[in-house]
Structure formats: structure tokens, C-alpha cells
Amino acid sequence: MVEPGFYPRGHTPPRDRITFLFEGPRPGDGATDSMTQDTPPAEPGAGSDQEPRDFIREIVASDVASGRIQAPVTRFPPEPNGHLHVGHVKSIHLNFGVAADFGGRCHLRFDDTNPTKEEQEYIDAIERDVRWLGFDWGEYLYHASDYFERLYEWAVVLVKAGRAYVDDLTADQIREHRGTLTEPGRNSPWRDRSVEENLDLLDRMRKGEFPDGSRVLRAKIDMASGNINLRDPVMYRILHATHPRTGDAWCIYPTYDYAHGQSDAIEGITHSICTLEFEDHRPLYDWFVENLPVPSRPRQYEFARLNLTFTVLSKRFLLRLVNEGRVRGWDDPRMPTVSGLRRRGFPPEALRDFAKMVGVAKRESVVDYAALEYCVRNVLNKTSPRRMAVLRPLKVVVTNYPEGQVETFEVVNNPEDESAGTRPVAFARELWIEREDFMEDPPKKFFRLAPGREVRLRAAYFVTCQEVVKDASGEVVELRCTYDPLSRGGAAPDGRSPKATLHWVSAAHAVSGEVRLYDHLFTRPDPGAAGDLLADLSDRSEEILARCFFEPALADQPAGTRVQFERLGYFCVDPDATASRPVWNRIVTLRDTWSKVKAKGA
Ligand code: ATP
Ligand code: MG
Numbered sequence: 208m209v210e211p212g213f214y215p216r217g218h219t220p221p222r223d224r225i226t227f228l229f230e231g232p233r234p235g236d237g238a239t240d241s242m243t244q245d246t247p248p249a250e251p252g253a254g255s256d257q258e259p260r261d262f263i264r265e266i267v268a269s270d271v272a273s274g275r276i277q278a279p280v281t282r283f284p285p286e287p288n289g290h291l292h293v294g295h296v297k298s299i300h301l302n303f304g305v306a307a308d309f310g311g312r313c314h315l316r317f318d319d320t321n322p323t324k325e326e327q328e329y330i331d332a333i334e335r336d337v338r339w340l341g342f343d344w345g346e347y348l349y350h351a352s353d354y355f356e357r358l359y360e361w362a363v364v365l366v367k368a369g370r371a372y373v374d375d376l377t378a379d380q381i382r383e384h385r386g387t388l389t390e391p392g393r394n395s396p397w398r399d400r401s402v403e404e405n406l407d408l409l410d411r412m413r414k415g416e417f418p419d420g421s422r423v424l425r426a427k428i429d430m431a432s433g434n435i436n437l438r439d440p441v442m443y444r445i446l447h448a449t450h451p452r453t454g455d456a457w458c459i460y461p462t463y464d465y466a467h468g469q470s471d472a473i474e475g476i477t478h479s480i481c482t483l484e485f486e487d488h489r490p491l492y493d494w495f496v497e498n499l500p501v502p503s504r505p506r507q508y509e510f511a512r513l514n515l516t517f518t519v520l521s522k523r524f525l526l527r528l529v530n531e532g533r534v535r536g537w538d539d540p541r542m543p544t545v546s547g548l549r550r551r552g553f554p555p556e557a558l559r560d561f562a563k564m565v566g567v568a569k570r571e572s573v574v575d576y577a578a579l580e581y582c583v584r585n586v587l588n589k590t591s592p593r594r595m596a597v598l599r600p601l602k603v604v605v606t607n608y609p610e611g612q613v614e615t616f617e618v619v620n621n622p623e624d625e626s627a628g629t630r631p632v633a634f635a636r637e638l639w640i641e642r643e644d645f646m647e648d649p650p651k652k653f654f655r656l657a658p659g660r661e662v663r664l665r666a667a668y669f670v671t672c673q674e675v676v677k678d679a680s681g682e683v684v685e686l687r688c689t690y691d692p693l694s695r696g697g698a699a700p701d702g703r704s705p706k707a708t709l710h711w712v713s714a715a716h717a718v719s720g721e722v723r724l725y726d727h728l729f730t731r732p733d734p735g736a737a738g739d740l741l742a743d744l745s746d747r748s749e750e751i752l753a754r755c756f757f758e759p760a761l762a763d764q765p766a767g768t769r770v771q772f773e774r775l776g777y778f779c780v781d782p783d784a785t786a787s788r789p790v791w792n793r794i795v796t797l798r799d800t801w802s803k804v805k806a807k808g809a
Pocket of ligand 1: 276283284286287293294295297298480481482511512513514520521522523
């Protein structure tokens, strides 16, 4: 069982259905052990040229066709109690996307009804994240707190109509009276207070006469309803807390259920789109709209939330990771938050592509994390310049290359984009190569460097390993190689072609710095399924390599710069980088052919 409370309102994602939306290559695919090309597979769903319209867009289209609306008005309604995560991206993409597709508009509304959990920092972060994702609410920025006065007036309307009452039961007693899925609830002894008494008590609640938790205002609907949400839901609770926007003007705050639909109605929202856990709240949503003099009649529609393998999408849980110091902050590159993914280097267009790829449905599913990585690679492959960096260095001395000589090769920046041009890369006698590109006693399918074997150094020369130098403990510390001067540029006149091409960096020219490698935060695809979410946290989700070597073109790049380190993956400059010390985050790996071969052999 998942720890209760980590998913919104009792929701836990299904464990039985994992949608492998993504059937493209994964890390480990590929046939040859040569320079990795990150060529994306055909777009999923290729073949059908028309994109199917999701059910929400079908509804909107028919509402436009029937004349019920001219254009949709949607909203993205985050509660500012944490940073947005990739699940919210799905919702943002849907709400802004529907509005754009049908010439309507999408509001950004902060559902700021719980001042004990909400902070200005989160409001700012959410605005920044939505903009970064590429969406624009224009002048339509709203806050549920803007409507506190109107919501209160409407509460009085319900009290006067005998449809709401002040209840003196404690929270525990209210819970006891609520009944269960199989048993009806019981009426509160305060349910039949007179309108006058209710008006007086509500007024005094507002004036601050009563302590927190001593009373609530409840809608008077039906304690025997089959839908628990209709068993006299709480509309207001007493909270003597300072609100980020309204300060100390209020000490009673509306509940989400009461505030949300009315906020929609005030703003003229036509389609109030939310996730499936609110389906059972819809009758209540409609009840308020029907019983109040609201200026418009919005309708609520529900879609399945995004669930991702190896990932927990719950602000509450993510907040706990931050508070307990299990990650370095909301924007830790391992976090599934928008700020974390941004710091990690995920491009916003990749997140939009992902939202589009997963689509919108009514049926709950879990999306394979590899689908997200696929979208990231797809964008980065087209846009990232190629560079050479060595993460776990091993020294190579080219013994027949003259000391002090330096040659400059013009190396292509991006084979996918000719306009990206070339850059000069220096070659000299001493080089760094990747430690794992050499094996003293190579197994059959290892085609890289080994004693007596020739490999190509990318864009430079063929080299052959002649001698292995070890330290006292037997560790290989240096390879002594010879080069073939005729193979200049990476091709030999006799047409021979080594099976492997390695990346390298000239030792004399290299810049040194740090690389941070990231992996899933959780060890299992269904975190929490065994009963303890925290126990599934991986202790290998981050690996810091402090002594890496980069080609000079990688020096002093601004934070957020994204490149492909040839054969290693896509990397992004972390904000921790300084002019003298680069720090690169691995965004995502390329497809690594060797690990597959190794895994197969094991
Ligand atoms: P969390 O549990 O992470 O706090 P939430 O639903 O409480 O999520 P809100 O700030 O209320 O967070 O969410 C704003 C909007 O984003 C809501 O309409 C909600 O339905 C939607 N949303 C939240 N999580 C997801 C998800 N995983 N997939 C799709 N939409 C989501
Ligand atoms: Mg919420």
C-alpha cells in the first residue's frame, strides 16, 4: 500500500496497467559498438496522418457546433502549495491547448484557499514554470482569494435559503457522522438551527470570535446520499492564519469544493477540466452552481491524471523529499518538478511533445518513463551541438606523435544540422580517453581499445594500443599507442576501418570540471507498491564525477546550455558552474550498445 495522503484526495495510481506508449529504442538497443547515433525511431503512431481528437476536444467541438458556446474558456487552477510537476504539464498543455485550438482563452487561477500551506514563493515559481513551458495567460491571471467576499455573500444566500448551517461538531465527530460507502451518515445535532442563529454564528465566525476548528459552515444536502461528497460537505472552516494575498482580512476560509466551482462561474469558465479523482465531486459542483445566483454555468469534465513509472507525482510527497533533505531542493535535477527538469536540461518543447504524445483519456494508466526520455532525445538530437568530454579519464600517450606538436581538426557540430557548422578541436601527443573504452582482456563483443588493437579517434587518427602501463596496485594508468599518420581525419587510404570510434580530449588543452549523472529517484517502476515509498528511494540516483575533462569549447558556458557529449548523452550546464569550473548535468543518456551486450551476457 502507498502511504496514505501522498496522492490527492485518496487517489492512488493503478498498479496493474502500465501503458508502454513508447516502443522505440531504449538504452541498450543497437547493433554495433561504434559511434552512437541518436537517430530517433519513427514517431509513435506514424502511419495514421490524422491525429485523433481527444474526448475533451470532441466535447468542446460539439459545444461550439451546437452554439452552446462561441469559444471555450478553460483554466489551469494550481494550489500554490508546492512546485509544478510533470503531471501538471499534462493539465497545462490540455487547458491551454484546448483554448488555443478553438480560439478561446485559458486562465491561470491560483486556488489559494489554504493559507497554512500556501506561499508566495510557490506562486512565483508556478508563474515562471508555466511561462517557461511556453504558455501565456495574458491578462487572465486570477486568484480564488479575489472572490472571498463574493463567496461569503453566496454562503449567506445558502444560509438564508436554509441550505447551509453552522455545525459545532469537531472534525472527528463530523467524520464519525459521515458514515461509510455502505452506510448512510447521521445528521448533526446542529443541523436544524434556525436561519437567524446560523446567520449570527456565521457572522461571528467571520469576525474571529471562535477558535480554529470549533465550528464549520456546511451545506445542507443529504446525509444519506450514496455520494459521500453530498453528505453536508464543509464550506468554511475557521483558520486564524495570514494569507499571502489577503493578509489577516479573513479567519474563515472556503474549502476547495465550495470555492472552485464558484470561481469557475465568476470567470465564465465553460469547461472546467480536472482529473478523475474529482468525478465524484461533480454532483456537488453542480449543486452549488444550481443553488447560487452565479453569473454562468460551467461544466466539469474529468480526465485521467498522468502517472509515470519510477516517479511519484504528488506535491505533498515532493515537499517531503525537500523538507527531509533527501534531494537538494525543488529544482534538484532528479525531481519530476518543472523546475527540476529545467535544471536537468529538459527542453520545454520536449515536455510539450510528451504531453501531446500521452494524450488525454478517461482511463487511468501509467506511462513508461522512457516515453518522456524519448521526447527529450528527439528534441535534443536536432538542436544540440556535439562536443567531446571524457568523464572517467584514462591517459593515452601517442608515442610516435612529435612532442610539442599540435594539430587542429575541424569537427562537425551537428550531423543533423549542417548550418551548425564546425569547430576547431586540438590534437596532441597526450590525450584523455574514457576508461571504459579500454579493456586489457576484452570479451568477444568488445570492439573498443585493447592491447594490439586499432581504433579510430573521432575526426583525428587511427591509434593502436602498444603498451599498457600500470601502477603498483595493478591499475591501468596509461596506454601507450602509436598512430597512423595516413589516417588523418579518420579515414585510411587503404580503406580499412576500425570497428570502434572513440571520443577523446587533448590533455594539454582540456578544461577540467564536474559532471553529475542522474538516474531514477526510485528503484522500482511502481514506487510505494511494497508498502513504503521512502524505502524505494534509490541511493544511486545521483553520481558526481569530480575529475572530468572537456574540450575547450565547453569552457565557461552559461547555465542552461545543452550539448551532446559524443557517445555519452546529452548534458546541460548547471547553475552551480563557475567560469573556472564547469558543472554539467546529464540530461539523458544516448542508447548505449555495450550495456545491452553486457546485460545479455550476464
Ligand atoms: P498534487 O497531488 O501533486 O498536489 P494536485 O491535483 O493537488 O496535485 P493542484 O495544484 O490542485 O495539484 O493541480 C492543478 C491542476 O493540475 C488540477 O486541475 C489537477 O487536476 C491537475 N493535475 C495535478 N496532478 C496531475 C497529474 N498527475 N496529471 C494530470 N493533471 C494533474
Ligand atoms: Mg491540490
